[in-house]
Amino acid sequence: MDEKEFDVINVIPFIDIMLVLLTIVLTTSTFIASGGIPVQLPRAAQSDAELLRTATIEIDRSGTIYYNANPVALDELNNLIYTLDRETPVLLRADRNLTLQVFVDVLDLVKQLGFNRVSLQTEDRK
Secondary structure (H helix, E strand, O other): OOOOOOOOOOOHHHHHHHHHHHHHHHHHHHHHHHOOOOOOOOOOOOHHHHOOOOOOEEEEOOOOOEOEEEEEEEEHHHHHHHHHOOOOEEEEEEEEOOHHHHHHHHHHHHHHOOOEEEOOOOOOOO
């Protein structure tokens, strides 16, 4: 028996699969673009915002440290944030013209105390 060579490859099944995949992608992208599926979420007695408040540490141009808008020394800052839960988010805001050493001292203190949720607030350039 002689084997017959293929002269043409049937691409119809490949096109069918690609159309199904295209339909899936377009359907899911519609949900993403429109903001998702409308769902009414259940309400909790206490929100996460009440459980974990953000600790804000600000450093002005002169190097003065503020904890939640109150001026403090570095030693006082250590005592204040030592009592916080280690999962509390810490937001660092520093003046752009600040001496770097003051910022590094504050960041080092926060990291030594074991805070892992530390963020630095910046401003977008326009």
